[in-house]
Amino acid sequence: MANTVLYDDGVHKNILLEDFSAGGLAVQANQHLIIHDRVGMILDPGGHKVYAKVLAETFSELSGGRLKYLFLSHQDPDIVAAINGWLMTTDADAYISSLWTRFVPHFGFDHIVADRLKPIPDEGMVFDLAGAKLYALPAHFLHSEGNFQLYDPISKILYSGDLGASIGIDYMVVRDFKAHLHYMEGFHRRYMAANRVMKAWADMVRQLDIEIIAPQHGALFPDPAMCRQFIDWCARLECGVDLITPTFKIPVG
Numbered sequence: 001m002a003n004t005v006l007y008d009d010g011v012h013k014n015i016l017l018e019d020f021s022a023g024g025l026a027v028q029a030n031q032h033l034i035i036h037d038r039v040g041m042i043l044d045p046g047g048h049k050v051y052a053k054v055l056a057e058t059f060s061e062l063s064g065g066r067l068k069y070l071f072l073s074h075q076d077p078d079i080v081a082a083i084n085g086w087l088m089t090t091d092a093d094a095y096i097s098s099l100w101t102r103f104v105p106h107f108g109f110d111h112i113v114a115d116r117l118k119p120i121p122d123e124g125m126v127f128d129l130a131g132a133k134l135y136a137l138p139a140h141f142l143h144s145e146g147n148f149q150l151y152d153p154i155s156k157i158l159y160s161g162d163l164g165a166s167i168g169i170d171y172m173v174v175r176d177f178k179a180h181l182h183y184m185e186g187f188h189r190r191y192m193a194a195n196r197v198m199k200a201w202a203d204m205v206r207q208l209d210i211e212i213i214a215p216q217h218g219a220l221f222p223d224p225a226m227c228r229q230f231i232d233w234c235a236r237l238e239c240g241v242d243l244i245t246p247t248f249k250i251p252v253g
């Protein structure tokens, strides 16, 4: 698969990088790049296995431009494991929930880059990418306690992180929502915290103009109707603490 351009108006470009992780033990993960006027933000750059390729691809897409931001939706290794490499080889600042800034350095951090890992406050923030505004939206407990999604109002793409993840598929675009549920349901029931949080998230994102929802794993939702279907499904889903208590039994030896 080659890089997929999700949006391009000549100044603003959204690129889904080629999948470099297929076929391994590690879970498949998508890396996204947003470029505005030759200034870039990479989202959830991933771990060591894909680091060299994602870095090379990022600079080839930037073609002489500069990487300004590393956006880290949460603290999982498939997102932040290679963060030291990214900070050492670029001038970009990395942003992650304030809950995780003191945990990420355990992945191994060179002193000289430590002050370039910056906190996103619980209420979220707005990034300025060469004049383009990008919104870090609170999506806590979906699944991480300190978790953000990124909304780009120019391309109208909502980068939803682990929410909307699908596992074990060989397509990158959802065409049949019902058939696709099979690849999302188990993950969302177990990883997402509770229906109450899903509903709050749905109420927030229904106010946005969304063309595409692009998760960090698996296929994306390619049009407004499909995005609405996905949001409605989330708002109804029982998950996490809604379902977990019956499994709290002493295991049989």
Ligand SMILES: [Fe+2]
Binding pocket: 074, 076, 143, 144, 162
């Ligand atoms: Fe995660």
Ligand SMILES: [Fe+2]
Binding pocket: 076, 078, 161, 162, 216, 217
């Ligand atoms: Fe993930």
